[in-house]
Amino acid sequence: MVTLDNIKVAHIRISPFIHRTPIQTCKSLNKLTGAKLYFKCDNFQKAGSFKIRGATNTVLQLSPEELMRGVITTSSGNHGAALALAATRQGANVQVIMPHNSSQIKVQNVERYGGKIIYCEPNHESRESTLIQMVEKTSAIVVHPYNDERIVAGQGTAAKELLEDISALDAIISPVSGGGLLSGTLLAAKGMNPNIKVYGAEPIEADDAYRSLQERKIVPNKTVDTIADGLRAQIGTITFPIIQELVDEIIPVSEEAIIDSMRMIWERLKIMVEPSSSIVLGALLGKKGLFNNKKVGLILSGGNVDLDNIPW
Amino acid sequence: MVTLDNIKVAHIRISPFIHRTPIQTCKSLNKLTGAKLYFKCDNFQKAGSFKIRGATNTVLQLSPEELMRGVITTSSGNHGAALALAATRQGANVQVIMPHNSSQIKVQNVERYGGKIIYCEPNHESRESTLIQMVEKTSAIVVHPYNDERIVAGQGTAAKELLEDISALDAIISPVSGGGLLSGTLLAAKGMNPNIKVYGAEPIEADDAYRSLQERKIVPNKTVDTIADGLRAQIGTITFPIIQELVDEIIPVSEEAIIDSMRMIWERLKIMVEPSSSIVLGALLGKKGLFNNKKVGLILSGGNVDLDNIPW
Numbered sequence: 001m002v003t004l005d006n007i008k009v010a011h012i013r014i015s016p017f018i019h020r021t022p023i024q025t026c027k028s029l030n031k032l033t034g035a036k037l038y039f040k041c042d043n044f045q046k047a048g049s050f051k052i053r054g055a056t057n058t059v060l061q062l063s064p065e066e067l068m069r070g071v072i073t074t075s076s077g078n079h080g081a082a083l084a085l086a087a088t089r090q091g092a093n094v095q096v097i098m099p100h101n102s103s104q105i106k107v108q109n110v111e112r113y114g115g116k117i118i119y120c121e122p123n124h125e126s127r128e129s130t131l132i133q134m135v136e137k138t139s140a141i142v143v144h145p146y147n148d149e150r151i152v153a154g155q156g157t158a159a160k161e162l163l164e165d166i167s168a169l170d171a172i173i174s175p176v177s178g179g180g181l182l183s184g185t186l187l188a189a190k191g192m193n194p195n196i197k198v199y200g201a202e203p204i205e206a207d208d209a210y211r212s213l214q215e216r217k218i219v220p221n222k223t224v225d226t227i228a229d230g231l232r233a234q235i236g237t238i239t240f241p242i243i244q245e246l247v248d249e250i251i252p253v254s255e256e257a258i259i260d261s262m263r264m265i266w267e268r269l270k271i272m273v274e275p276s277s278s279i280v281l282g283a284l285l286g287k288k289g290l291f292n293n294k295k296v297g298l299i300l301s302g303g304n305v306d307l308d309n310i311p312w
Numbered sequence: 313m314v315t316l317d318n319i320k321v322a323h324i325r326i327s328p329f330i331h332r333t334p335i336q337t338c339k340s341l342n343k344l345t346g347a348k349l350y351f352k353c354d355n356f357q358k359a360g361s362f363k364i365r366g367a368t369n370t371v372l373q374l375s376p377e378e379l380m381r382g383v384i385t386t387s388s389g390n391h392g393a394a395l396a397l398a399a400t401r402q403g404a405n406v407q408v409i410m411p412h413n414s415s416q417i418k419v420q421n422v423e424r425y426g427g428k429i430i431y432c433e434p435n436h437e438s439r440e441s442t443l444i445q446m447v448e449k450t451s452a453i454v455v456h457p458y459n460d461e462r463i464v465a466g467q468g469t470a471a472k473e474l475l476e477d478i479s480a481l482d483a484i485i486s487p488v489s490g491g492g493l494l495s496g497t498l499l500a501a502k503g504m505n506p507n508i509k510v511y512g513a514e515p516i517e518a519d520d521a522y523r524s525l526q527e528r529k530i531v532p533n534k535t536v537d538t539i540a541d542g543l544r545a546q547i548g549t550i551t552f553p554i555i556q557e558l559v560d561e562i563i564p565v566s567e568e569a570i571i572d573s574m575r576m577i578w579e580r581l582k583i584m585v586e587p588s589s590s591i592v593l594g595a596l597l598g599k600k601g602l603f604n605n606k607k608v609g610l611i612l613s614g615g616n617v618d619l620d621n622i623p624w
Binding site (some may be wrong): 044112267270272312 | 356360424575578579584585615617
């Protein structure tokens with residue numbers, strides 16, 4: 001079981017290799033929402049997303065022998081790019097299995113950081129079978145994008161930084177996909193402040209976490225037809241129990257709200273966030289009553305936008 | 313004649329009302345350009361651009377009687393929004409004369425800050441005649457967007473902050489339109505460090521400053537057919553002599569280079585800048601030899617992008 005102490009140790013371990021990202025505020029969005037918003041800008045993080053936190057925490061715990069064998073992962077892109085950066089920095093080869101319909105910028109990101117891409121079909125089964133094949137062939141070490149305690153501890157450092165900078169938060173909203181970021185956020189935030197509320201923001205079009213909570217067991221996504229391409233993964237066996245125990249609510253968000261909030265952040269904060277990030281503002285706007293007059297931290301998880309496919 | 317002391321006094325005067333904007337760096341752009349780049353992010357400034365600096369410096373020097381009469385300006389938008397914010401904060405009415413083809417976001421910005429918009433034709437003559445008419449009618453005080461010493465002193469505070477934060481710069485690149493920002497930058501930068509090089513970046517499609525320098529007198533724009541909608545103004549009688557005396561070079565930049573550099577900044581820095589800002593990177597990329605291994609400050613003047621008209 002991951003603890004706040006694991007997150008603290010992870011933070012010390014990875015700090016030389018990551019940015020301490022800034023917190024941004026916006027008067028006009030405060031006015032619009034009736035809340036005080038604190039955006040944790042991991043869109044400015046190395047390799048463009050929070051994923052470098054967990055990837056670095058994991059890679060730095062591999063033995064020299066493991067690094068020699070190289071690492072491999074399945075990823076819609078951001079974890080792949082992050083792992084490529086984290087592992088090549090330690091001299092390891094990196095293979096990244098990606099759906100062939102991944103956005104161009106995410107493909108370029110993986111390649112920029114030295115990762116070798118292995119394409120698969122855009123579904124869970126193809127990803128997993130390709131992974132098994134490649135591990136048999138190359139004996140590379142699998143670094144799972146989220147279902148790994150080292151990853152969870154690493155991702156928790158974003159919320160830790162947020163609460164160190166803004167201690168009096170009433171609530172935090174994090175995106176949820178495979179659950180690495182949300183479970184890390186829950187452990188960090190509730191560990192540092194037992195009274196804080198923590199919410200997950202999930203696309204209605206990929207709502208396995210929401211339904212899994214309702215059914216008290218992991219159920220698969222029915223669709224992954226969401227523009228939030230970082231939020232199409234299936235909740236994990238390690239992350240789900242943490243979320244089930246600690247989360248206050250998973251807020252389902254429509255595609256329209258994801259896109260509207262993305263545009264709003266671009267226009268008002270003047271920063272680039274991907275739809276998988278803007279969903280946290282979409283969640284807040286859909287549940288304004290819950291956050292009225294509250295101080296709310298919103299984790300902007302990444303900024304790797306495909307500028308050839310802007311959704312308006 | 314504006315001096316560094318005027319800029320220092322302006323800075324003290326306006327500091328409570330503006331953001332001290334951050335400096336951003338980007339390893340991948342350093343690698344690409346062969347220079348060390350320091351981006352001064354006035355795209356994060358209040359009302360979305362550097363214009364609040366000069367507008368605030370001017371409004372704070374108006375008498376109570378002048379404030380009662382209200383203020384008026386011609387503007388492609390950013391100065392209008394800034395003046396609206398600066399003047400309504402002091403209880404003054406604000407009228408803004410804008411071309412009817414101004415981008416929607418700039419119109420909204422002026423309205424958001426309480427300015428009343430008066431539309432005119434998109435040419436210099438119509439703007440000026442509308443201004444004269446409205447001043448006769450309302451006796452409002454004209455706050456010119458750039459051809460005013462108070463404006464020049466205010467705009468110079470951006471470069472002052474930049475050099476306070478990064479003292480060892482070899483060069484600064486600023487956009488040039490009417491010349492308020494460039495002349496203020498020149499006075500601040502050369503005043504603080506006589507050895508620093510200062511360059512203006514100007515669209516080839518609105519190159520009156522470049523040609524005026526060549527001809528040693530103010531000549532009009534031949535075209536203003538540029539996507540950089542903040543850079544279509546005519547160089548001023550107050551700003552031109554300062555530029556003529558102090559600037560190292562005006563670098564003309566193509567539309568293609570403006571657009572490419574805008575996309576590059578969005579993708580790499582993860583921040584929103586308008587084309588009138590990204591032109592500084594376009595200028596640097598077109599003259600790489602000039603900046604090789606140099607520490608270069610780039611003033612990102614604004615972030616008010618029309619997201620319905622992204623140019624790629």
